[in-house]
Amino acid sequence: MPPIRKRARKARKRSLTHLDARGQAQMVDVGEKPVTAREAVAGVEVHMQVATLRLLRSGASKKGDVLAVARVAGIQAAKRTPELIPLCHAIALTRCEVSFVAQPRRGVLVIETRVRASDRTGAEMEALTAAAVAALTVYDMLKAVDRGMTIRELALLEKRGGRRGEYRRSGR
Numbered sequence: 013m014p015p016i017r018k019r020a021r022k023a024r025k026r027s028l029t030h031l032d033a034r035g036q037a038q039m040v041d042v043g044e045k046p047v048t049a050r051e052a053v054a055g056v057e058v059h060m061q062v063a064t065l066r067l068l069r070s071g072a073s074k075k076g077d078v079l080a081v082a083r084v085a086g087i088q089a090a091k092r093t094p095e096l097i098p099l100c101h102a103i104a105l106t107r108c109e110v111s112f113v114a115q116p117r118r119g120v121l122v123i124e125t126r127v128r129a130s131d132r133t134g135a136e137m138e139a140l141t142a143a144a145v146a147a148l149t150v151y152d153m154l155k156a157v158d159r160g161m162t163i164r165e166l167a168l169l170e171k172r173g174g175r176r177g178e179y180r181r182s183g184r
Contacts, residue, residue: 045132050103050173054139055124056147056166062119064158068150069114075153079112082123082153086110086146090127090138097141103131105138110146123147124169136168 060068068078075081087108094102107128114121125142127135147163154161171179 045175047130047132048173050129050131050133050135051126051171052135052139052168053124053126053170054136054143054167055122055169056143057164058121058123058147058150058161059164060119060121060154060158060161062116064154064161065114065116065119065121067157068121068154069116073153074156078150078153082112082146082149083110085149086123086125086142089145090125090142093138093141097137100137101131101133103129103133103135103138105129105135108138108142110142121150123150134171134174136171140166140168 067073071077087110089096090108091105094100105127107126109126111124111126112121113124123143123146125139125146127139127142129135129138144163144166147166151161151163167181168179169181169184
């Protein structure tokens with residue numbers, strides 16, 4: 013095998029654990045890792061017209077309590093993450109919180125999710141999936157009044173636990 017190919021394969025093996033030596037997708041074996049407490053926080057912004065955010069906050073949407081439904085959708089999504097993300101492990105979730113902060117002047121709803129688990133692998137994907145689905149639920153429930161909404165800045169904000177320890181997104 014040419015040296016360049018060997019180096020590329022070594023680099024891929026080191027950095028992309030969901031690929032085997034031939035570059036094919038695989039589920040990572042976490043069986044030998046210890047069970048530890050894990051926590052992940054994700055966030056996303058839903059940008060909308062100021063009047064739409066006012067409607068959301070008033071609770072007068074024709075579809076009902078948008079935030080209550082989005083909270084339940086986010087929690088449900090965290091629990092079903094391995095069904096949606098093909099190589100994601102099912103983990104033992106112990107908590108999932110979905111919170112909302114309105115920024116009325118900007119027409120922005122900030123959604124933050126916090127997921128806790130005791131397992132062999134992290135909870136980042138569950139937190140991100142919860143945030144994304146909560147945002148999509150807000151969009152779905154308000155699209156009749158504001159089709160111009162956008163979902164932006166989905167990101168992992170923090171994580172704790174596991175071999176790599178803590179992560180905190182810069183600017184946080």
